[in-house]
Amino acid sequence: MPKLTPVCSPGVHLAGHRHHLTDSLAALLPCPKTGRATYYDTAMPALSLIVTATGARSWRFTKRTKDGTLVRMSLGGTSLPVEDARALARSWALQIARGGDPLADMREAKQRAKERRQKKAAHRLTVGGAWDHYEAQHLEVRCRGETIRTARCFYRNHLASICDKGLEQIGVTDAKAMANRIGGEVGHATSNAVRSLARAIWNHAAKHMEYAGRNPWVSVDPFASEPRSRVLTDAEFPRFQQALAMAPSHVRDLVTILLHVGCRRGNAQRMRWDQLQDGVWYIPGHAAKAGRPIVLPLPSVVREMLAHRKSTGSPWVFPSPSNPDRPMTDLWSAWGTLRRRAQLPDLTFHDLRRTLATVMAEQGVSIFTVGSVLGHADPSTTARTYARIRVDALRGPLEAASAAMTIKGNAHHMETDDEIACPS
Numbered sequence: 227m228p229k230l231t232p233v234c235s236p237g238v239h240l241a242g243h244r245h246h247l248t249d250s251l252a253a254l255l256p257c258p259k260t261g262r263a264t265y266y267d268t269a270m271p272a273l274s275l276i277v278t279a280t281g282a283r284s285w286r287f288t289k290r291t292k293d294g295t296l297v298r299m300s301l302g303g304t305s306l307p308v309e310d311a312r313a314l315a316r317s318w319a320l321q322i323a324r325g326g327d328p329l330a331d332m333r334e335a336k337q338r339a340k341e342r343r344q345k346k347a348a349h350r351l352t353v354g355g356a357w358d359h360y361e362a363q364h365l366e367v368r369c370r371g372e373t374i375r376t377a378r379c380f381y382r383n384h385l386a387s388i389c390d391k392g393l394e395q396i397g398v399t400d401a402k403a404m405a406n407r408i409g410g411e412v413g414h415a416t417s418n419a420v421r422s423l424a425r426a427i428w429n430h431a432a433k434h435m436e437y438a439g440r441n442p443w444v445s446v447d448p449f450a451s452e453p454r455s456r457v458l459t460d461a462e463f464p465r466f467q468q469a470l471a472m473a474p475s476h477v478r479d480l481v482t483i484l485l486h487v488g489c490r491r492g493n494a495q496r497m498r499w500d501q502l503q504d505g506v507w508y509i510p511g512h513a514a515k516a517g518r519p520i521v522l523p524l525p526s527v528v529r530e531m532l533a534h535r536k537s538t539g540s541p542w543v544f545p546s547p548s549n550p551d552r553p554m555t556d557l558w559s560a561w562g563t564l565r566r567r568a569q570l571p572d573l574t575f576h577d578l579r580r581t582l583a584t585v586m587a588e589q590g591v592s593i594f595t596v597g598s599v600l601g602h603a604d605p606s607t608t609a610r611t612y613a614r615i616r617v618d619a620l621r622g623p624l625e626a627a628s629a630a631m632t633i634k635g636n637a638h639h640m641e642t643d644d645e646i647a648c649p650s
Contacts, residue, residue, distance in 0.1 A: 287301055400442065470482070586599070
């Protein structure tokens with residue numbers, strides 16, 4: 227084996243100290259005490275091996291262009307076989323011989339790749355960007371005020387933490403983990419609602435923002451939940467009425483409307499005087515959840531209450547205390563106080579609506595009529611959700627039906643016995 231003489235200098239020597247480089251030889255060439263050593267290849271003069279004092283080894287291409295410009299480029303470490311390094315060096319040397327500049331081409335390629343990455347990053351669909359588009363183009367265009375406020379609340383509390391992540395970065399595992407965490411820390415109903423909102427955001431991005439990735443929320447199973455059936459019982463009504471009588475007048479009057487008319491809280495809070503005529507409340511379609519106008523004849527207790535309120539001078543029946551030109555919005559604190567006084571901590575505004583529907587059903591009112599009062603476009607919604615007949619109300623009819631069937635069965639047995647005893 228010939229004596230190996232390393233070149234140890236800060237410069238690059240284009241002549242001398244050449245060897246027929248092989249992979250095994252490249253691994254054995256000694257390291258300099260300081261700086262770097264350059265070993266040139268006899269088979270491909272433009273190829274050299276750089277060895278540093280720390281033992282790092284890499285291939286380098288070195289050649290001058292026709293105008294004298296020195297082109298130096300690293301080809302990578304010695305994990306690249308020497309034959310591959312020679313082939314790459316040979317192609318670059320041929321390109322220079324033809325008047326080209328591989329270094330300039332490489333710089334241009336890197337710049338184009340950088341621009342592509344920047345463009346992709348600028349147009350990358352993030353969770354926050356998809357939410358902004360969904361909020362502006364769907365919620366604010368197609369949904370009602372309460373739906374918009376609820377969606378914003380769920381996004382702010384549970385999805386805003388991942389707003390800077392790309393839609394494609396959220397996988398099925400991430401979505402399931404988030405849904406399970408919300409279900410454990412907050413509740414199953416909230417987790418299901420956040421899942422539905424996230425699924426809608428991803429679907430919106432796919433339909434309107436050219437998102438081509440998968441929707442991970444499709445693979446997240448919702449928590450099992452029973453539809454809420456809470457209503458005021460006969461034993462709870464007196465406590466509720468006593469607590470209601472102690473509430474501030476605006477709270478007492480608004481809750482009275484909710485209980486005796488069965489409307490949604492948002493409609494009651496935004497009730498206007500110009501919607502009332504001859505004891506009838508006309509809710510326009512744009513203010514109704516189903517998008518259809520609702521006509522409600524008001525019971526006497528509500529009509530008497532409204533007669534006492536018509537001295538406010540505001541277009542709103544329940545104006546904001548701080549700005550009479552806007553409807554009242556702050557009701558939660560007073561509602562919490564009312565529930566504590568009535569010892570009904572789990573009662574919700576919507577339970578009052580369900581209570582009215584159930585009482586009407588108990589009195590024999592048809593599901594169609596109950597649905598008209600509640601503003602339902604589909605009667606099955608009324609039957610499925612609101613007509614929760616109490617157990618006591620069901621017991622009597624079931625007992626009567628059971629007794630009737632028993633009588634029918636006994637009569638059949640008596641006829642059979644008679645036929646056996648008296649053959650023809």
